[in-house]
Amino acid sequence: MLHCNMKPEDLKLSLEDVLADLWHARRNHDLGRLALLSYCDMRRWARVARREGLAQRSHDLVLSCPHASRERFLSEVDALIAEAEGALQSLSYTPATTG
Numbered sequence: 001m002l003h004c005n006m007k008p009e010d011l012k013l014s015l016e017d018v019l020a021d022l023w024h025a026r027r028n029h030d031l032g033r034l035a036l037l038s039y040c041d042m043r044r045w046a047r048v049a050r051r052e053g054l055a056q057r058s059h060d061l062v063l064s065c066p067h068a069s070r071e072r073f074l075s076e077v078d079a080l081i082a083e084a085e086g087a088l089q090s091l092s093y094t095p096a097t098t099g
Helices: 008-027 031-048 052-063 070-092
Strands: none
Touching: 008 031, 008 070, 031 052, 031 070, 052 070
């Protein structure tokens, strides 16, 4: 499987890409793009990285519709982004192995 071949640096770079796309869509209030990125890209990354909680949150964000309001959806997107940023920080502080 893919997760067996990805190095921590690869995981970090791919998460940075997903987050950049999410931030851009969030700034532009592009709800459709946010839903797509959350469900497809973030969920895929989380499953590869074995971050099941993050994968479940991205799944629930899109499939637990309808949302009460646009603001509620954006609030949940913000929480997803915050959780992903936390995952990025943990990848950034992973100690390097020495041979």
